[in-house]
Amino acid sequence: MDWNPTVMARYLLETPSVAGHGGRLGQRYHAHGDDWIEVAQPWHEGLVGDEETGIIASGPIIALMDVATSLAVWHRCNAFVAHATLDLRVDYLRPARPHQTVIGRGECLRVTRSIAFTRGIAHDGDPDDPVAHVAATFMATTGSYPRVAA
Amino acid sequence: MTLPPYAQLLGVTLELVDDVPEIVMPFGQHVVGRPGYLQGGAIAGLLEVAAVAAVRHALAAEAARIKPINATVDFMRGGRDHVTRAAGEITRLGARIATVTAVAWQDDRARPIASARMNYLIERVTG
Numbered sequence: 001m002d003w004n005p006t007v008m009a010r011y012l013l014e015t016p017s018v019a020g021h022g023g024r025l026g027q028r029y030h031a032h033g034d035d036w037i038e039v040a041q042p043w044h045e046g047l048v049g050d051e052e053t054g055i056i057a058s059g060p061i062i063a064l065m066d067v068a069t070s071l072a073v074w075h076r077c078n079a080f081v082a083h084a085t086l087d088l089r090v091d092y093l094r095p096a097r098p099h100q101t102v103i104g105r106g107e108c109l110r111v112t113r114s115i116a117f118t119r120g121i122a123h124d125g126d127p128d129d130p131v132a133h134v135a136a137t138f139m140a141t142t143g144s145y146p147r148v149a150a
Numbered sequence: 151m152t153l154p155p156y157a158q159l160l161g162v163t164l165e166l167v168d169d170v171p172e173i174v175m176p177f178g179q180h181v182v183g184r185p186g187y188l189q190g191g192a193i194a195g196l197l198e199v200a201a202v203a204a205v206r207h208a209l210a211a212e213a214a215r216i217k218p219i220n221a222t223v224d225f226m227r228g229g230r231d232h233v234t235r236a237a238g239e240i241t242r243l244g245a246r247i248a249t250v251t252a253v254a255w256q257d258d259r260a261r262p263i264a265s266a267r268m269n270y271l272i273e274r275v276t277g
Contacts, residue, residue: 022189022191045155048154050215059191059195060156062194062195063194066191085190086225088223091220092218
């Protein structure tokens, strides 16, 4: 399957029969560059973790970054590879502003035969003032990742 | 204890088992990642709800705001199309910081599908 980041991200996030949890959260493709890809998470009431402030729960941020870093791996490989998240660490630098769309940006650092290393940030408008910083690793579940030039 | 709107989106409910809060998440299309498996984010969200419930339970009636500082989630096995349960165990509850380990499992608690270590800032509301 040819990898087109925009088409694949939209397919995975915005096709009702495929989208699952990301679709339920309302995530959609936002943008990409040569070595990064972004997913948007618009604010809505169902994401709220603290009703007094309207600040969204940390779960949707983790879900967003899981998707963004996953897409970054496929973007790096130039292919879709079945994989599973091995671990994901998130530091919440500050709360996301209520009613703002949160953007998750993923970058793939390196792909080995079976493991992919990634990092990412979540921001709500200004990438220089991130909401969260993330590091995640993935494991190819069937076969291996394709060889990627360093 | 009331759960936040996000918990309703996940479709989870709270059960007290031997006075320990357990969060129960039925399987459904809204928590799917790859076909037939739970999405990592949905599992992480479930762990988060369980961790916060554990802190709230420990603080009992005390009014406090619980703010996440960081979370490290390990995924041990794929979550299948079954009911998933999660519970948080408080490692340390200090004046300002709570450290919680949360575990999620399906059929057998001894075979967790994921675990997380989470730090929270506790802002106690006085007066």
